Amino acid sequence: MSSSQEINLSRFIFLSLFINCLFALGKISVGLIGHSSALIADGIESVADIGSSILVWLGIKISQMPPDPDHHFGHGKADPIAALALSTFLIFLTVWVSFVALRNLGQSSPLPSLYTLPILSLIIVSKEILYRIFKKLGEKTGSLVLLADSWHHRYDAFSSLAAFCGILIAVITGWKQADSLAALATAALIFWNSIHLLRLSFLEIMDTAPSKSIELKIRNLAEEVPGVVKIEKCRIRKSGQGLLMDIHVVVSGSITVREGHTIGHQVKDKLCSSNSLKITDVVVHIEPLD
Structure with missing residues (x-):
């Protein structure tokens, strides 16, 4: 604000x-x-x-x-x-x-x-x-x-x-x-x-999770980032006027660590830049696709 x-x-x-x-x-x-x-x-x-x-x-x-x-x-x-x-x-x-x-x-x-x-x-x-x-x-x-x-x-x-x-x-x-x-x-x-x-x-x-519609919106937004295969986990809690979350992003197992790191940053930037969701911070965990 x-x-x-x-x-x-x-x-x-x-x-x-x-x-x-x-x-x-x-x-x-x-x-x-x-x-x-x-x-x-x-x-x-x-x-x-x-x-x-x-x-x-x-x-x-x-x-x-x-x-x-x-x-x-x-x-x-x-x-x-x-x-x-x-x-x-x-x-x-x-x-x-x-x-x-x-x-x-x-x-x-x-x-x-x-x-x-x-x-x-x-x-x-x-x-x-x-x-x-x-x-x-x-x-x-x-x-x-x-x-x-x-x-x-x-x-x-x-x-x-x-x-x-x-x-x-x-x-x-x-x-x-x-x-x-x-x-x-x-x-x-x-x-x-x-x-x-x-x-x-x-x-x-008590960090009660927000509605399923908000979680679905977050998952869909993250999956729009190129290189993201799917979202495995998404844990969300509200703190003050914004949301804090941990998100597990599945990417191809054949890419390099640096490429996976870049995708993680892109996911975080996309979520935090969303005006409708008011996300304060995101911790992204990269998971390789088996």
């Missing part, structure tokens, strides 16, 4: 951080004044968004650091570790939000105010826009923590929509528990999002 792309990426992350700070302050303040437990719960979840934006920024910055004597394969694992920390924090947050909502179900409280609804409408639209921006950035860079943050924005929009519906029902029908039930729905959405992020983070940290 070029330095200009890194700068633009940082701008988007800090924009998300700034918006999350405004939303957290606005939701909690309006929720307290307007007597909406759903909006307060949604605002507390926005506090986690502030932490998530910081984690996203740190995860990306560290994962882009080059290899050093202590980290021969670079720092790509910082990306899923940041996503793991974010999802773990959200799980604990879910427990707290659920506790508050359940406690409020058994208590008498004033009806939430109608003026909280325009605030929620603005939040829903803003979060959906952030979701689309970060999803596009995550797909472009291959960053798990960026994709995780995009899903986080999407679920924020859903949770705010749940709060909107709960407040609207409470105001129209006078059923005060609708607001607290909406807060529970918010907690359920946060929990689902957290479990999903946790699973993806563990998969990458």
Whole structure:
């Protein structure tokens, strides 16, 4: 990733951080004044968004650091570790939000105010826009923590929509528990999002192989190099925003060592130059055809 792309990426992350700070302050303040437990719960979840934006920024910055004597394969694992920390924090947050909502179900409280609804409408639209921006950035860079943050924005929009519906029902029908039930729905959405992020983070940290379609694409690309008979083995793992792999290339047993070495370099260059695959490094092993 070029330095200009890194700068633009940082701008988007800090924009998300700034918006999350405004939303957290606005939701909690309006929720307290307007007597909406759903909006307060949604605002507390926005506090986690502030932490998530910081984690996203740190995860990306560290994962882009080059290899050093202590980290021969670079720092790509910082990306899923940041996503793991974010999802773990959200799980604990879910427990707290659920506790508050359940406690409020058994208590008498004033009806939430109608003026909280325009605030929620603005939040829903803003979060959906952030979701689309970060999803596009995550797909472009291959960053798990960026994709995780995009899903986080999407679920924020859903949770705010749940709060909107709960407040609207409470105001129209006078059923005060609708607001607290909406807060529970918010907690359920946060929990689902957290479990999903946790699973993806563990998969990458454990070097889980990517999809078979990616492996097939790599094999086909390598077999296009002149002199390659076939690909015997292809072991792939994701690290940060790129792929690392070991590939066994079968060549004719009658060629010289130097010729086989040249073919190996050509395979590596072809794979690493592929824009769609985002391959960081390739170790090529040459196998002679019997």
